Every structure is written in structure tokens, then in C-alpha cells.
Amino acid sequence: HKLVAAYGATGQFYTQIKNGAPFQVFLAADDSTPAKLEQEGETVKGSRFTYAIGTLALWSAKEGYVDAQGDVLKTNQYQHLSIANPKAAPYGLAATQVLEKLQLREATKSKIVEGQNITQAYQFVSTGNAELGFVALSQIYKDGKISSGSAWIVPATLHDPIKQDAVILNKGKDSAAAKALVDYLKGPKAAAVIKSFGYEL
CATH class of the missing domain: 3.40.190.10 (Periplasmic binding protein-like II)
Structure with missing residues (x-):
């Protein structure tokens, strides 16, 4: 699988996702934006999880x-x-x-x-x-x-905890790559990398 990453503000990505941007997985810097997308039916049910605490x-x-x-x-x-x-x-x-x-x-x-x-x-x-x-x-x-x-x-x-949630978006529903990325993020290898950059888990 080949990963193409886009970097920016969580709020801006929310707008882009709502406007049909072709993202399959969303790694937010908060937990409220993915939760909002979930409520609005933009995500794969049950796919949201906290990948890091900033x-x-x-x-x-x-x-x-x-x-x-x-x-x-x-x-x-x-x-x-x-x-x-x-x-x-x-x-x-x-x-x-x-x-x-x-x-x-x-x-x-x-x-x-x-x-x-x-x-x-x-x-x-x-x-x-x-x-x-x-x-x-x-x-x-x-x-x-x-x-x-x-x-x-x-x-x-x-300050309030900076819980950072990831979620699979509807455009990634049938994507093996999206699922593989999320599985990797939940694993020990990713945890070691995330911790090495000063995040909590």
C-alpha cells in the first residue's frame, strides 16, 4: 500500500471532508471533530479510536x-x-x-x-x-x-486533554489500505514511534 499524507488544521480538514475531499482515513488533533463526523454519518461505524494524547x-x-x-x-x-x-x-x-x-x-x-x-x-x-x-x-x-x-x-x-482520534471515513470503507493503516496505528510498532515524539497513549 502507498500512503499519501496531507497535513493541515483539523477544522480545515473537517470542511474539506464535508465538501467531498477524497480522504479515506482522518487523523485529527482532537477527539471532537471525528466524533462530529461520526454523528453526521461520514465515517465507518466503530472505527474511531484515540491514537495519541498530545x-x-x-x-x-x-x-x-x-x-x-x-x-x-x-x-x-x-x-x-x-x-x-x-x-x-x-x-x-x-x-x-x-x-x-x-x-x-x-x-x-x-x-x-x-x-x-x-x-x-x-x-x-x-x-x-x-x-x-x-x-x-x-x-x-x-x-x-x-x-x-x-x-x-x-x-x-x-488545559483539557488533547485526545487525538483517528477514524476511517466513508471513502475508505472498502479500502484494504485504510484498514491496514488503522491496524498498524493500533499496534506496538506505531506506539513506539508515537511515544518517541513525546505523545502519551
Whole structure:
């Protein structure tokens, strides 16, 4: 089987699926979007499952810029804080919940630069257009450590769980490839890869 992957914001994919995009399997960054598609009859019954639980990180491309407790957020010394669009991207929503919990929503309002999705939020920081930003730990984590820059791994207690669900879509109903991919994702080999990028299972 040959896999062709498309990357983007969960909310945007929802719209594309509703408009007939030829996707067979949907790996979302949340659990509510696949559940909604399931309710709307767009998925193969009983195929939805959680493939990973995402971890949020506050990251800077600069070494030593972000401390291990994330206190850099409170210092207000930065010009730009990058987050993903909270309406379309689950990690963006989690980021706003963290700011709310830390009572920093007002203080950071004028500094926020919003990416369409978590990839763009990461790009703003990696290119230096924002000194720091909330990203998915998986973007900056490899083999059990932060691969570059400096980061605070945000405690899961500061936001709703980022449960990431996968589901077979109606267009993948009779596809052996779609079934094989889902079976693989549920297996130990995939679990090892998923964990190595900082996700929980």
C-alpha cells in the first residue's frame, strides 16, 4: 500500500471532508471533530479510536530563553507569542486555556500572533518572527529530548486533554489500505514511534 499524507488544521480538514475531499482515513488533533463526523454519518461505524494524547510545549528557538517552569511568560519581556488558531486547531485552544489558567490572557493579548494551524505557529517561532510560542511537543521532541532551542513542557493539568482520534471515513470503507493503516496505528510498532515524539497513549 502507498500512503499519501496531507497535513493541515483539523477544522480545515473537517470542511474539506464535508465538501467531498477524497480522504479515506482522518487523523485529527482532537477527539471532537471525528466524533462530529461520526454523528453526521461520514465515517465507518466503530472505527474511531484515540491514537495519541498530545502534549503542549512553550518553545523558543533560542537556547536558554524558555525556563523549565515557563516563567518567561510572566516576565512580559517578549514582543510576540505564537499560538495556533484556537477555533481551528486543538493545540491553539489548549494554549488559550493555559493563558487563562495562568491569568495571562489580558497581558498577552497584544503580543499574540496566530498561525492557521500548529505547523504555522511553529514556523513563526523557528524563523524568529516570534520569540516564543505554544507548539506541539512532537514538533520539537525526538528520542526523549528537546531537539533544539529551549522549552517548557506544559503540565496537562493546565488545559483539557488533547485526545487525538483517528477514524476511517466513508471513502475508505472498502479500502484494504485504510484498514491496514488503522491496524498498524493500533499496534506496538506505531506506539513506539508515537511515544518517541513525546505523545502519551
